[in-house]
Each structure stands twice: as C-alpha cells, then as structure tokens.
Amino acid sequence: MAKLCVALDLPPDDAMDLVKKVRHFPLIMKVGPSLLIEGGKDVVREILSMGLEVFLDLKLHDIPNTVARAVESAERLGVQYLTLHTLGGREMVRRAAESRESVKLIGVTLLTSHDEEYISFLGSKGGTISQMVIKLAGIAEEFGLDGVVCSSKEVRLIKARFSLLTVVPGIRLEASREDQVRVSTPGEARREGADIIVMGREIIRSPDPAKMVEKVINEIAYSQ
Ligand code: C5P
Numbered sequence: 001m002a003k004l005c006v007a008l009d010l011p012p013d014d015a016m017d018l019v020k021k022v023r024h025f026p027l028i029m030k031v032g033p034s035l036l037i038e039g040g041k042d043v044v045r046e047i048l049s050m051g052l053e054v055f056l057d058l059k060l061h062d063i064p065n066t067v068a069r070a071v072e073s074a075e076r077l078g079v080q081y082l083t084l085h086t087l088g089g090r091e092m093v094r095r096a097a098e099s100r101e102s103v104k105l106i107g108v109t110l111l112t113s114h115d116e117e118y119i120s121f122l123g124s125k126g127g128t129i130s131q132m133v134i135k136l137a138g139i140a141e142e143f144g145l146d147g148v149v150c151s152s153k154e155v156r157l158i159k160a161r162f163s164l165l166t167v168v169p170g171i172r173l174e175a176s177r178e179d180q181v182r183v184s185t186p187g188e189a190r191r192e193g194a195d196i197i198v199m200g201r202e203i204i205r206s207p208d209p210a211k212m213v214e215k216v217i218n219e220i221a222y223s224q
Contacts, residue, residue: 002190002220004213005030005055005167007200012039016046018204022213023050028081030055030198044077054079055196059108061085064095071099081106083149086136090143097144106147106167107140109133130154137162147195152184155192169198173216186216187223 005028008015015035029047031054036044047054056079060067067084074082084096086107096105110119110132119132130153137148137158147165150158155166168189189197199216206212 002194003028003196004186004216004220005196005198006203006213007032007057007169007198008035008204009200010035010204012043015039015043018209019047019050019052021210022203023052025210025213025217027213028053028055028196030057030200031079032057041077044079048078053081055081055083055106057083059083059085060096061088062092064089064092067092068095068099071096071103071105074103075099075101079103083108084145086139086145086148090139093139093143093145104146104165105144106149106165107136107145108149109136109140112151112170130157134158134161137164140164152189152192152194155189155194159193165195166193167196167198168192168194169200171197171199171202173202173219186219190220190223 006022007030008018009032010018012035019029029052031044044054056074060070067088071082081104083106086093086109093107110129116129133150133154134157140148141162141164147167148158149167149169151170152168155168158164158166170183171186171189172183173185186197197220203209203212
C-alpha cells in the first residue's frame with residue numbers, strides 16, 4: 001500500500017506539535033531545508049524517536065564529493081529517505097548511490113516550476129517535459145537511486161520502464177478541473193501506482209490534522 005508523507009513545512013515548535021497529533025498513524029514525515037535549518041538535527045532525532053520515518057527533502061545538487069558527504073551525514077542521522085537532483089549529473093548521482101548504506105535516495109527529475117519554455121531556454125533539445133523526466137529517471141535507475149519524485153501523471157510512464165519508487169507531491173483532496181495536469185487526489189495518485197504520496201498544506205493547515213490524515217489514509221486504502 002502507498003505510504004502517506006506529511007510535509008512539515010512549519011517552524012520547529014509547530015512542526016513538533018503537529019507530529020505529536022498524528023504520531024499514531026504509519027506516516028513518513030518530510031523535513032525540508034527550512035525546518036532543518038531552524039530546528040537542526042534535534043528535530044529529526046525527536047521524530048525518529050517516535051518511531052516515524054523521516055524523509056529529508058534537501059534536493060541536493062552540488063559537486064559529487066560534497067553530495068557524497070551529505071549522503072554519509074544523512075546515514076549517520078538515521079533518516080530513511082533523502083532527495084537529490086538528477087540534474088546534478090551522472091557522476092554526482094553515482095557517487096551518492098555508492099555512499100549510501102540504508103537511506104533510500106530519491107531523485108528529483110524536473111521541478112514543476114520549470115516549464116518547456118525554460119527547458120528550451122537552457123538549450124535542451126530533449127523534447128517535452130515528460131520525455132525529459134523519463135531521461136532523468138533513467139539516470140536515477142542506471143546509477144542506483146531508489147526512486148524519483150514525479151507528478152501523478154508520470155507514474156505509469158516511469159513504472160513501465162523502471163523499477164523505481166515513485167514519490168508524488170501536488171496532492172489535493174479535491175483536484176479542480178483547471179489544475180488537473182499538475183494536481184491529483186490521493187486516490188488518483190494511488191491508482192496511477194504512486195508509492196509515496198506527499199501532502200503538506202492541506203494537512204498542516206487543517207483545523208484537525210489527525211482527522212485529515214485518517215481521511216487521506218482511508219482514501220489511499222480504498223483506492224487499491
Ligand atoms: O503543496 P503542498 O503543501 O501539499 O506541498 C507539499 C510538499 O511537496 C512541499 O514541501 C514541497 O516542497 C513538495 N513539492 C515537491 N515538488 C513539487 C511540488 C511540491 O517536492 N513539484
């Protein structure tokens with residue numbers, strides 16, 4: 001069954017209040033740069049000590065040696081997932097994969113903030129966004145990453161070609177028609193074959209986050 005990952009895009013105290021409210025569910029907690037910078041590794045350790053998994057979403061992109069060292073640091077911290085950009089290059093991805101022991105490395109393909117106009121401005125003759133995503137997912141698989149971040153619309157394309165985990169953000173309980181290309185519901189993402197479904201604001205801004213988490217977990221479970 002797909003796992004739900006809650007993006008803790010909150011200041012440290014608020015993030016920990018939220019974690020305490022939902023800790024009885026089988027969740028992955030996503031810690032991004034802002035929470036890590038403000039809360040430091042204590043926040044990560046506290047979440048891990050509650051028996052929850054941590055998805056460290058740092059989207060690393062640097063020279064191979066620096067990224068390899070960051071992977072080793074993530075191993076020491078004991079997180080379960082770490083993100084890096086496949087656009088960082090083959091050597092960066094290869095060295096990252098070689099440096100990991102148990103942390104699952106998840107490659108970011110193209111950010112949704114990059115559109116086709118930007119890709120062609122960069123000089124790519126790589127084709128459409130989907131073709132670029134497939135190309136970059138190919139690097140993730142070839143050099144030993146465990147999965148990729150993608151939209152729900154790309155999950156089937158990726159699953160048909162690679163044995164990668166698919167991590168899908170851009171989830172809304174009710175996807176509006178005009179948003180359909182980029183946004184999907186938890187059930188839709190699951191039916192497409194998503195392995196990890198990432199939700200932030202709809203959970204963290206909800207007046208009752210535990211109830212919202214339960215609702216999403218049920219929607220995922222009944223969409224098998
Ligand atoms: O939009 P929402 O608040 O649900 O976003 C949840 C998380 O998904 C955010 O932490 C954001 O960094 C991440 N995200 C991502 N890639 C996207 C869209 C969102 O990693 N294309």
